[in-house]
Amino acid sequence: MTRINQLLDKFRSGNYSKNELNELLNMLQVSSEEDAIDVSMYLHWDECKNDPIGDEERFQQILDEIHHIINLRAPKPSFAKRLYTGLSRVAAILIIPLLIAFFIAMHKDEHLFAVAQNTVSVPLGAMSQFELPDGTHVWLNAGSKLTYPVTFDHQKCRVVALSGEGFFKVHKDKRFPFIVRMNGMDIRVTGTVFNARSYKDEPDVTVALIEGSVLLGKQVANHNVFEVSSALRPMEVAVLNKTTHRITLSMKDDLTKYIAWTQGRLVFDNDPIETVIEKLEKLYNIRVEIRDKQLLSYRFTATFTNESLDRALKIIKMSSPISFQIINGIPDSTGTYGQRTLILTKDTRLNENQHS
Template sequence: MEEKRLWELIAKKAAGEASGQELEELNQLLEKFPEAMYSIETIGHYWNAQKDQQAIAEREEALAKHISRFQQEKSMVESAINNRRAIVRTLMIGTAAAAALTIIGVGAWYFKLNDRITKGTVKTLAASNGTKNHVTLPDGSKVWLNAGSTLTYEEGFGKKKTREVKLSGEGFFEVRHDEQHPFVIHTPQVDIRDIGTSFNVKAYPTDKTTEATLIEGAIEVTLINGDQSIVLSKPNEKVIVNNKAATTITKSALPPTDSLIAETAWMNDMLVFRNETFGDLAEKMERWYDVTITFQNESIKQHKFTGIFSNETIEQALNELKQIYSFKYKDSNNTIVIY
């Protein structure tokens, strides 16, 4: 019943019909079924286009291809696609309810299939753009994922000699220390080994740097090529690696305590930025608000901003930035063009 309700709420959110109470219920269900996040992103991708007959046909074909990659039994694929086509014909009449039924039907089927695959290989936990996720790993360690992030680990996590996870994006970790089973986080540029601690790791594939900030305890940060390793043992210490030339780890101590807020403020629903170019800030805002931002004037991207967003909508945030630096923007279906 909970899975059916989960996909019903996902459908209502996609159709823009979910109430505040229903969105809260959805977040609670996603804490129980975090593996559904990947499915949400995939299905949502095909339903964000305009709802005309041609777009529906294109989404149907694309979704069929996506499902087939995860399905080894041809008969199940054909059954799922045929069911979807029947519902799509109803959607062409123009009812939002039909869209909801389509997502529920395909989503619930894909959820069960994905769950079956996950148990045999890896477990994927995610926070899509515009959301955050809080999970407890099988060993009791806790992880908070920021928007646009994924965490994966193999089946049997905690039972092998080393507890290993892979992070793409940003996460805050409270690791349950176990000397007999070291905890290692793999990112594209560095490996981070826990020595009994809580810390923040930021490793978005599109960012210029990979960063690890120690909050409590100690961690060891090692370049993936093994050329350099640094141990952080004091709170507020931080390491930065340039993603384009990952040959050196730079270690620094954060300024006074108030700047530590910038490293973990996202956990308290605050987007903090200090002396950041508009281009870099726009990437953060894309993940934070689940929008796409483009610039018609490259020079605007170089202007720098310092500030905090908390409860602002994307429109309010942009209008606040306009008070600091003059620019114009237009918003069409969550695609924002700045000029």
């Protein structure tokens, strides 16, 4: 098999790299008559395969084309040779748009309805609730983004992409599974209620299942195959570590802490300070600096309901030896203030009072 045939096979199957595509186009621009025959047969053979009624007639057309090209290769006067050389170059140039048209025809079913996409982005300090075209209800948390097709018609699966945190009440349709793509893990369901959290700046991906069932894994092969890593049951939580790619499953008596944000609440249940900081940064649109590493060993249990940042910090301070300082952002040329900074340190005065 010639190199050009190898590239054509890769091109037809869709299994090619950007470098291989560039190599194919470069080869076509300088292709010989043998290569032109290969491409002509390749393109026309696909037509024959899809239309058995015209097989014999088209096969004869292909043979005629090949014979014509072979005849042209016979010794000719210099003028004819120059003319043939020019025509060969033109033929090579014409093959490229034919190849592009062939590519579009081969992949039109896969990509035609995947072009038009909607994206909902929620800024820090906010939350959004909306409905997808299939009737699925979605809540997006602060600093999150969801991308989805304008319509799920003619799709094998209902595929959306999540960056951040989302709560989903999926419209049930067993014919068309609902798939959430995230950084490191995909979720496949048919009709389910679950919460998914996958922020780029956080080390873990977390999925909490409220109702139904979900499969965790990766969607491959043009939505036809789903490689399952784990399956969740109601009241179960899966945590994927992005570094180790390890999934930890655990049953919970209460999932309130995972979904309370949809009602404007923050719930911490013996959570490390890193978790508290991650959620405070997104809810209040602030940047947090920990100046005392001893604070990293502290854990917190508290519930905040539509609290101001100052009030939330005072509640945290009541249960831990923490001192905080808020630095306002610097205004830019338009007068808009930048992100505030929250500095956390250990409150040494508490220890001094205990020793006095």
